[in-house]
Amino acid sequence: MKGKITLFEFPFNLGLTKKEHEIEPGVRKLPDWLKKLGFHERISPEHIYRLESPAYAMNFDQETGVKNPEQIVEYAKKQSELILKNSDKNTFNIILGGDCSILIGTAIALKKLGSFGLFYLDGHTDYIPARLSPSGGAAGMDLAIVCGLGHEKLTNIDNQKPYFLAENVFCVGNAETDDEEYVGEIINSKINYFDLYKVRKNGFRKTSEDFLALINEKNLDGFFIHFDVDVLNDKIMPCVDSRMEDGIDYDNLKEILQPLIHNEKCFGIEITILDPDYDPNGEYTLPFIENLIKIINNED
Template sequence: MINNLLSQNKFPFILGGDCSILLGSAIALKQKGNYGLFYLDGHTDFMDVSLSETGGVGGMAASIVTGNGHQKLTNILNLSPYIKEENLCCVGNREYDDEYENEIIKSSATYLSLKELRKQGIKNAVQSFLLEVEKKKLDGFWLHIDADVLNDSVMPCVDSRTPDGLTYNEFNELTSCLFQSKRLTGLEITILDPDLDETGQYTKEFVANITSTFNQNFNN
């Protein structure tokens, strides 16, 4: 399905469950060319299975799509890696555990924790990524959004709650910069669990923010 949309120059906007849906998106992208990945998440999802408490693919999605892990997942259709490691930009992690962070720090991916993102500045960080997309002459880039990148006070309806996170002002500033890029190929949203939002207030606020920002800035 994603492959067909890309072939028709349409923009896939995917609502998913957990982050493992990235595998399908990444495989479709690899079949079309050489793409970058902006991974906006409260966690890196970049680790070996030996560090995983659950062994779930969702917690290792960024690592798997860049070719790290068992070949049954990393080399479907002999396409490994679906996204080159150096074309991954992982942004927003706030699980500050040395062993956990070291996995992506020692990789060739670009890594900006939440602290580093704020230090560098959102616009500067996004522009740096977009310049790399142009410099490398990539066919485009995919945007992965995990709802748990948001501050826990405004988005508690996730499966791995962690203190802090992006405010909506920060989130909207970041996504608006990405939505304006003609190189944005598609996006996916994961982890927001409506069963954890009994009144629907958090989901409504999220939808209002992302649709407003998207409609105002999308430039493809």
């Protein structure tokens, strides 16, 4: 991993649909929650940058089939500018969400920097068009959007479509495999797709090494890691928006992330969907922080 760490806080939640008992999704509290539990202090970032989120809304847009598209686009542009202004080749960037739609802003920034790959580690594919989304939440379509599938308002911000070429993307860890139409979208794409069962068969470290081989073979400028914590087993990470029983454990996570984070071409990692409202005592977040710091510090 590169020596210096820059921390970006994007407490954005307009890509999610709130549940009946919620005033708004609690994922926007994640940066402050991690700071309270000591994450910031322990990683000692050189700089911390933050972009406040607009007020929560659930405005469904008929044209795009997505909720809150105007706010998502505006935020993504500002996010991209903040990243471009405050990152350099010698810095490892840790980006804290928020929901998964924060990937859009980062993707735009990376497209403006060069040709980048994406390692998409998530308990869902998030690769569907709006017509297949029951909620219209961009957080469930973000991989599709950054690869150019969806309405031009979201997929072609600043005329940068596609932000990632599908063939330069690994989508890893999807446990939602029983919906043929949902899974069919990514199977029929050019994305390198490893659902939960395939990644177990291929090997966790081997899958990351295969991705790094692709990055080197194509001589890409670098790559980025998207890490939605719902890829973790429900027993160790139940405080997420869309829970599923199966998932990877912390040993698996280490095998996946260590080769990636400590590769010189890694631009950084984003962490999304952990909802502090579902973990009021830090029962699940504290072990998460411990394991993540060990990975970042390359500890055994």
